[in-house]
Amino acid sequence: MTTPNTGDTVTIDYVLKRTDGEVVGDTGQAGPQEIQLGNGQIFPQIEEALTGMNVGEEQSVAIPCDKAFGPRREEMVIDIPRANLPAEPAPQPGMAMQAQSPDGQPLTLYIVEVGDETVKADGNHPLAGEDITFDITLREIKQAA
The missing domain is CATH 2.40.10.330 (Thrombin, subunit H)
Known part of the structure; x- marks a missing residue:
């Protein structure tokens, strides 16, 4: 199977959760999200996880607050x-x-x-100071031309 590379466009579903498991966002109503890898559209940890995934695969990616929305100020x-x-x-x-x-x-x-x-x-992001987890599912890969 093919895994995505930088420059490819991927379609994903995700569920965003706080450390306590509370769901604070997902692709539910908006539907799957398209992301071009390497353009800084998502957290680098998610891009890194996606580059090793196959279509249909699911993975949880934990991101500490200092790498997510920063500390609460x-x-x-x-x-x-x-x-x-x-x-x-x-x-x-x-x-x-x-x-x-x-x-x-x-x-x-x-x-x-x-x-x-x-x-x-x-003025803090609502998730500032919190560690977060993205449960992602890779739905599609469109390879760069």
């Missing part, structure tokens, strides 16, 4: 005056909003708490 949790936010939609915990970091880069903030005067928002 408390300085990324900030209070924003409600007066600085648009009135609609009303802020709700879990809601994502776009902001700009001090160096001008786009930043996604997640509202974690809504008070009368301020909103607490977290």
Whole structure:
């Protein structure tokens, strides 16, 4: 059987889990994902696992937090005056909003708490500080021309 190489496009299904086994993402509704190997579209550990797999094969790939979404940084949790936010939609915990970091880069903030005067928002990725596991299934290989 053929295994994929850098430059090939693969189709995979995956289930993303926290260390405790809680599923936090998968290809369920969106369907299988196409990835071109070697383009940095996915974690290097997954690319490495895929290059040794055959179509139909399944594998679990554990990725420690420092190689995944990084450590959780408390300085990324900030209070924003409600007066600085648009009135609609009303802020709700879990809601994502776009902001700009001090160096001008786009930043996604997640509202974690809504008070009368301020909103607490977290700029950490929701999986920051967590080890994660991808259960991947290789569905198809399209070899590079």
